[in-house]
Amino acid sequence: MTVICVDDEALILQRTVTMLKKTKKFDNVEAFMEVKEALDYLDGASAQLALLDIDMPEMTGLELAEKMKDKCPEIKIIFLTGYSEYAVDAYAIHASGYLLKPIGYDKLVAEINYVLGQVQAETVSAPSKTSGTRVRIETFGYFNILVDDKPVVFKRNKAKELIACLVDRQGKFVSRKDLFYIVWEDDDYDRAKQKYLDTIIRSLRDTLEEYKISDIFEMEKGLMRVVPEKFDCDLYRFLNKDRKAIEGFRGEYMSSYSWASETEGFLSDSLNM
Structure with missing residues (x-):
């Protein structure tokens, strides 16, 4: 399973990548500071999950999410931002998840589990x-x-x-x-x-x-x-x-x-x- 992380702040990006790798849920973690590079990556590969900063200078995370879904329709999106007022806009384009910065590891894992359907699968009683x-x-x-x-x-x-x-x-x-x-x-x-x-x-x-x-x-x-x-x-x-x-x-x-x-x-x- 591949996850993409896009953030224009290098330190935050590196910290997020470190936490993603720590979860051991992904075979491949791709990190980008430039939105064009992230979109170019999806021209030749697929990803199941993307973590996107909303407030970026070149293109907002909301705009990037729409372009990503054009290239990879089933990709799930988690937005990362320090501004809670973006939540309504995020869910309007069918974001799968939303986290406020600074991001804690436990909250990140919980949101990833939820988005990928693991929490639902674990809490629903297994059929006989x-x-x-x-x-x-x-x-x-x-x-x-x-x-x-x-x-x-x-x-x-x-x-x-x-x-x-x-x-x-x-x-x-x-x-x-x-x-x-x-x-x-x-x-x-x-x-x-x-x-x-x-x-x-x-x-x-x-x-x-x-x-x-x-x-x-x-x-x-x-x-x-x-x-x-x-x-x-x-x-x-x-x-x-x-x-x-x-x-x-x-x-x-x-x-x-x-x-x-x-x-x-x-x-x-x-x-x-």
Whole structure:
């Protein structure tokens, strides 16, 4: 796992890097004082986490985060700053975490654990080994399916988005046409697109078969759905008022998909009720 740290103050940058290495959570820690160098790095590599100073002269950390997400959409962002008034702006662009300087080691570790989903994984009761539940679906932050705690790799991004949409529909059957218009929005559902949708569905089914989890997906007479009882999901536990799931929601839901904003708003509003 790779983490990027960007700060224009050399001493603070070095201290942050030292603390990151001390956690022993990362295979690679990359440090940059220049935002251009950090962006250039992402042209040829990927990173799972970035710690960004907000107040930098060349480009603000908020602007840098947006550019980083363009290059590496699933990167998680923790902002580091001495100014608490930046918090609202940070979460407006779906920051995963936020720390005020000076940063303490314990707080840094806690925030990294939270952002990477480790706290949630540790506090949620593990399924019984005899229950057959091997599949965990994450929707808070970015969408991922994990089998025995290992992420499922989809050959086609649209196949992943398709099943993400079905997870969002919470087990309800959705027609092929309706699903197409949700995922492809304003595109026309013509014969060519129907054939393309067939290709995406086949790719999805092939991937689920490969990971031996085809039972989480059902399709009959042109209708599709996921089977909620076949997997664990943070969204469903949140809706069932599970305390740990509610604490695990940080205002960010399936961040890669524009159609997920309605559910994200509902979840956020639920916290304020």
